[in-house]
Amino acid sequence: MTDVHCHLTHSPFSDKRDAVIKEARSAGVRIIIDSVTDPSLWEGEVHREEEGVYVSLGIHPQSVTEGDFSKELRLLGLLAGNPKTAALGEIGLDTLKNITDKETQMKIFLEQIEIAVSERISVIIHCLGQYDLLLKALKNTKPAVPVILHRYSGGDGQVGAFSTLGCFFSISGNILNPEGKKLAKSVMRMPNELIVAETDAPYFYIGEKREIGSPAHLPLVIEAISKIKGEDYHGMKQKIYENSKRAFPERISFPD
Protein backbone atom coordinates (compact mmCIF):
# COMPACT_ATOMS: atom_id res chain seq x y z
CA MET A 1 0.00 0.00 0.00
CA THR A 2 1.01 3.60 -0.57
CA ASP A 3 0.18 6.40 1.85
CA VAL A 4 0.32 9.26 -0.64
CA HIS A 5 0.10 11.98 1.99
CA CYS A 6 0.95 12.29 5.68
CA HIS A 7 3.09 14.49 7.90
CA LEU A 8 6.00 12.75 9.61
CA THR A 9 7.58 16.07 10.58
CA HIS A 10 4.50 17.21 12.51
CA SER A 11 3.88 16.53 16.18
CA PRO A 12 3.46 13.88 17.61
CA PHE A 13 5.30 11.91 14.89
CA SER A 14 8.45 14.01 14.81
CA ASP A 15 9.55 12.53 18.17
CA LYS A 16 8.85 8.90 17.28
CA ARG A 17 9.43 8.85 13.57
CA ASP A 18 11.22 5.50 13.32
CA ALA A 19 8.48 3.74 15.30
CA VAL A 20 5.74 5.30 13.14
CA ILE A 21 7.44 4.16 9.92
CA LYS A 22 8.07 0.68 11.32
CA GLU A 23 4.47 0.32 12.43
CA ALA A 24 3.24 1.42 9.00
CA ARG A 25 5.49 -1.12 7.31
CA SER A 26 4.16 -3.91 9.53
CA ALA A 27 0.65 -2.89 8.49
CA GLY A 28 1.65 -3.34 4.83
CA VAL A 29 2.27 0.33 3.99
CA ARG A 30 5.48 0.03 1.96
CA ILE A 31 5.53 3.53 0.47
CA ILE A 32 4.98 6.77 2.37
CA ILE A 33 4.97 10.24 0.85
CA ASP A 34 5.74 12.69 3.60
CA SER A 35 4.33 16.16 2.98
CA VAL A 36 6.89 18.60 4.35
CA THR A 37 5.17 21.93 4.89
CA ASP A 38 7.96 23.82 6.64
CA PRO A 39 10.48 25.16 4.08
CA SER A 40 13.23 25.23 6.71
CA LEU A 41 13.02 21.42 6.88
CA TRP A 42 12.94 20.68 3.13
CA GLU A 43 16.65 20.28 2.64
CA GLY A 44 17.15 17.97 5.62
CA GLU A 45 14.16 15.81 4.72
CA VAL A 46 15.20 15.08 1.14
CA HIS A 47 18.53 13.78 2.40
CA ARG A 48 17.13 11.18 4.76
CA GLU A 49 17.87 7.65 3.72
CA GLU A 50 14.77 5.72 4.67
CA GLU A 51 13.59 2.94 2.43
CA GLY A 52 10.15 3.57 0.99
CA VAL A 53 9.85 7.09 2.38
CA TYR A 54 9.63 9.93 -0.14
CA VAL A 55 8.77 13.60 0.25
CA SER A 56 6.46 16.11 -1.30
CA LEU A 57 7.63 19.69 -0.91
CA GLY A 58 5.65 22.87 -1.37
CA ILE A 59 4.60 26.26 -0.07
CA HIS A 60 1.30 25.47 1.65
CA PRO A 61 -1.47 27.95 0.74
CA GLN A 62 -2.05 28.63 4.43
CA SER A 63 1.54 29.84 4.63
CA VAL A 64 1.16 32.26 1.76
CA THR A 65 1.20 35.58 3.50
CA GLU A 66 2.19 38.96 2.17
CA GLY A 67 5.79 38.99 1.22
CA ASP A 68 8.39 37.62 -0.99
CA PHE A 69 8.62 33.89 -1.72
CA SER A 70 11.40 34.01 -4.26
CA LYS A 71 13.86 32.36 -1.87
CA GLU A 72 11.52 29.41 -1.20
CA LEU A 73 10.66 29.06 -4.89
CA ARG A 74 14.34 28.97 -5.81
CA LEU A 75 15.00 26.30 -3.20
CA LEU A 76 12.03 24.27 -4.45
CA GLY A 77 13.43 24.49 -7.97
CA LEU A 78 16.66 22.92 -6.70
CA LEU A 79 15.15 20.25 -4.44
CA ALA A 80 12.48 19.23 -6.96
CA GLY A 81 15.25 17.45 -8.86
CA ASN A 82 16.18 15.25 -5.88
CA PRO A 83 15.41 11.55 -6.33
CA LYS A 84 13.50 11.50 -3.02
CA THR A 85 11.11 14.26 -4.15
CA ALA A 86 8.07 12.38 -5.44
CA ALA A 87 5.88 15.44 -5.89
CA LEU A 88 5.43 19.13 -5.22
CA GLY A 89 2.77 19.68 -2.58
CA GLU A 90 0.79 20.38 -0.76
CA ILE A 91 0.22 23.45 -2.84
CA GLY A 92 -3.05 25.12 -3.78
CA LEU A 93 -5.79 27.45 -2.64
CA ASP A 94 -7.39 27.91 0.77
CA THR A 95 -9.67 30.74 1.73
CA LEU A 96 -11.29 29.03 4.70
CA LYS A 97 -8.26 29.34 6.91
CA ASN A 98 -7.09 32.21 4.92
CA ILE A 99 -4.55 34.55 5.42
CA THR A 100 -4.01 36.45 2.25
CA ASP A 101 -5.67 37.44 -1.00
CA LYS A 102 -6.63 34.90 -3.64
CA GLU A 103 -4.44 36.47 -6.30
CA THR A 104 -1.26 35.98 -4.30
CA GLN A 105 -2.18 32.39 -3.49
CA MET A 106 -2.93 31.71 -7.14
CA LYS A 107 0.35 33.22 -8.28
CA ILE A 108 2.43 31.11 -5.85
CA PHE A 109 0.36 28.03 -6.73
CA LEU A 110 0.92 28.43 -10.47
CA GLU A 111 4.61 29.10 -10.07
CA GLN A 112 4.97 25.84 -8.16
CA ILE A 113 3.04 23.94 -10.82
CA GLU A 114 5.54 25.25 -13.37
CA ILE A 115 8.43 23.88 -11.32
CA ALA A 116 6.74 20.47 -11.07
CA VAL A 117 6.11 20.39 -14.81
CA SER A 118 9.70 21.28 -15.61
CA GLU A 119 10.90 18.43 -13.36
CA ARG A 120 8.11 16.14 -14.62
CA ILE A 121 6.92 15.27 -11.11
CA SER A 122 3.35 15.09 -9.81
CA VAL A 123 1.54 17.81 -7.86
CA ILE A 124 -0.42 17.25 -4.66
CA ILE A 125 -3.09 19.87 -4.24
CA HIS A 126 -4.62 21.23 -1.05
CA CYS A 127 -7.87 23.08 -1.69
CA LEU A 128 -10.36 24.41 0.83
CA GLY A 129 -13.32 26.49 -0.29
CA GLN A 130 -11.98 27.28 -3.78
CA TYR A 131 -12.78 24.30 -5.97
CA ASP A 132 -14.39 26.44 -8.70
CA LEU A 133 -11.28 28.53 -8.96
CA LEU A 134 -9.08 25.44 -8.85
CA LEU A 135 -11.02 23.82 -11.68
CA LYS A 136 -10.65 26.93 -13.79
CA ALA A 137 -6.93 27.13 -13.11
CA LEU A 138 -6.38 23.47 -14.02
CA LYS A 139 -8.42 23.85 -17.21
CA ASN A 140 -6.33 26.83 -18.22
CA THR A 141 -2.91 25.47 -17.35
CA LYS A 142 -3.48 21.77 -18.20
CA PRO A 143 -0.35 20.69 -16.31
CA ALA A 144 1.37 17.84 -18.14
CA VAL A 145 1.96 15.91 -14.90
CA PRO A 146 -0.38 13.87 -12.68
CA VAL A 147 -2.54 15.98 -10.37
CA ILE A 148 -3.60 14.55 -7.01
CA LEU A 149 -6.42 16.25 -5.09
CA HIS A 150 -5.42 15.60 -1.51
CA ARG A 151 -8.18 15.20 1.12
CA TYR A 152 -10.79 15.97 -1.51
CA SER A 153 -13.61 18.17 -0.22
CA GLY A 154 -15.05 19.60 -3.42
CA GLY A 155 -18.40 17.84 -3.06
CA ASP A 156 -20.01 15.20 -5.27
CA GLY A 157 -21.17 17.76 -7.83
CA GLN A 158 -17.64 18.50 -8.98
CA VAL A 159 -16.30 14.97 -9.12
CA GLY A 160 -17.25 14.66 -12.81
CA ALA A 161 -15.41 17.81 -13.88
CA PHE A 162 -12.18 16.84 -12.10
CA SER A 163 -12.44 13.27 -13.43
CA THR A 164 -12.66 14.59 -16.97
CA LEU A 165 -9.36 16.36 -16.38
CA GLY A 166 -7.87 13.06 -15.19
CA CYS A 167 -7.20 14.27 -11.64
CA PHE A 168 -6.66 11.65 -8.95
CA PHE A 169 -8.84 11.88 -5.84
CA SER A 170 -6.96 11.15 -2.66
CA ILE A 171 -9.22 9.84 0.08
CA SER A 172 -7.84 10.55 3.50
CA GLY A 173 -8.21 9.33 7.07
CA ASN A 174 -11.06 11.76 7.58
CA ILE A 175 -13.31 9.25 5.76
CA LEU A 176 -13.30 7.50 9.17
CA ASN A 177 -14.52 10.64 10.98
CA PRO A 178 -17.95 12.36 10.93
CA GLU A 179 -17.07 14.46 7.86
CA GLY A 180 -16.63 11.14 6.04
CA LYS A 181 -20.39 10.94 5.54
CA LYS A 182 -20.44 13.82 3.09
CA LEU A 183 -17.26 12.56 1.49
CA ALA A 184 -18.83 9.13 0.92
CA LYS A 185 -21.27 10.70 -1.55
CA SER A 186 -18.32 11.99 -3.56
CA VAL A 187 -16.46 8.68 -3.36
CA MET A 188 -19.47 6.94 -4.86
CA ARG A 189 -19.11 9.08 -7.98
CA MET A 190 -15.35 8.75 -8.36
CA PRO A 191 -14.10 6.42 -11.09
CA ASN A 192 -12.25 3.52 -9.38
CA GLU A 193 -9.19 4.10 -11.53
CA LEU A 194 -8.74 7.66 -10.20
CA ILE A 195 -8.78 6.88 -6.48
CA VAL A 196 -5.67 6.87 -4.31
CA ALA A 197 -5.45 6.68 -0.53
CA GLU A 198 -3.71 8.69 2.14
CA THR A 199 -3.96 9.08 5.88
CA ASP A 200 -3.04 12.79 6.18
CA ALA A 201 -1.91 11.64 9.61
CA PRO A 202 -1.89 13.03 12.25
CA TYR A 203 -5.00 14.95 11.08
CA PHE A 204 -7.73 12.38 11.73
CA TYR A 205 -8.63 10.14 14.61
CA ILE A 206 -9.58 6.58 15.33
CA GLY A 207 -12.46 5.31 17.43
CA GLU A 208 -14.45 6.82 20.23
CA LYS A 209 -11.35 7.52 22.25
CA ARG A 210 -10.18 9.72 19.42
CA GLU A 211 -6.75 8.17 19.20
CA ILE A 212 -4.56 10.13 16.78
CA GLY A 213 -4.42 8.35 13.43
CA SER A 214 -1.13 7.24 11.91
CA PRO A 215 0.07 5.91 8.52
CA ALA A 216 -0.45 2.37 9.90
CA HIS A 217 -4.19 3.03 9.69
CA LEU A 218 -4.15 3.23 5.89
CA PRO A 219 -5.82 -0.22 5.57
CA LEU A 220 -8.85 1.22 7.42
CA VAL A 221 -9.11 4.02 4.86
CA ILE A 222 -9.00 1.51 2.01
CA GLU A 223 -11.54 -0.68 3.77
CA ALA A 224 -13.90 2.31 4.09
CA ILE A 225 -13.51 3.08 0.37
CA SER A 226 -14.19 -0.53 -0.60
CA LYS A 227 -17.34 -0.60 1.54
CA ILE A 228 -18.68 2.61 -0.03
CA LYS A 229 -17.94 1.20 -3.47
CA GLY A 230 -19.37 -2.20 -2.65
CA GLU A 231 -16.12 -3.81 -3.77
CA ASP A 232 -14.02 -6.59 -2.32
CA TYR A 233 -11.30 -5.20 0.01
CA HIS A 234 -8.37 -7.01 -1.59
CA GLY A 235 -9.43 -6.10 -5.09
CA MET A 236 -9.82 -2.45 -4.11
CA LYS A 237 -6.47 -2.44 -2.32
CA GLN A 238 -4.75 -3.76 -5.45
CA LYS A 239 -6.58 -1.26 -7.68
CA ILE A 240 -5.59 1.67 -5.44
CA TYR A 241 -1.98 0.46 -5.44
CA GLU A 242 -1.91 0.35 -9.23
CA ASN A 243 -3.47 3.82 -9.30
CA SER A 244 -0.73 5.16 -7.04
CA LYS A 245 1.86 3.93 -9.55
CA ARG A 246 0.17 5.98 -12.26
CA ALA A 247 -0.23 8.98 -9.93
CA PHE A 248 3.52 8.95 -9.18
CA PRO A 249 5.20 7.59 -12.30
CA GLU A 250 8.57 9.22 -11.54
CA ARG A 251 10.99 8.80 -8.65
CA ILE A 252 9.22 6.15 -6.57
CA SER A 253 10.41 2.60 -6.88
CA PHE A 254 7.36 0.55 -6.08
CA PRO A 255 7.86 -2.95 -4.73
CA ASP A 256 5.96 -5.60 -6.72
Ligand SMILES: [Zn+2]
Ligand atom coordinates in the same frame (compact mmCIF):
# COMPACT_ATOMS: atom_id res chain seq x y z
ZN1 LIG B 1 -1.78 17.39 4.86
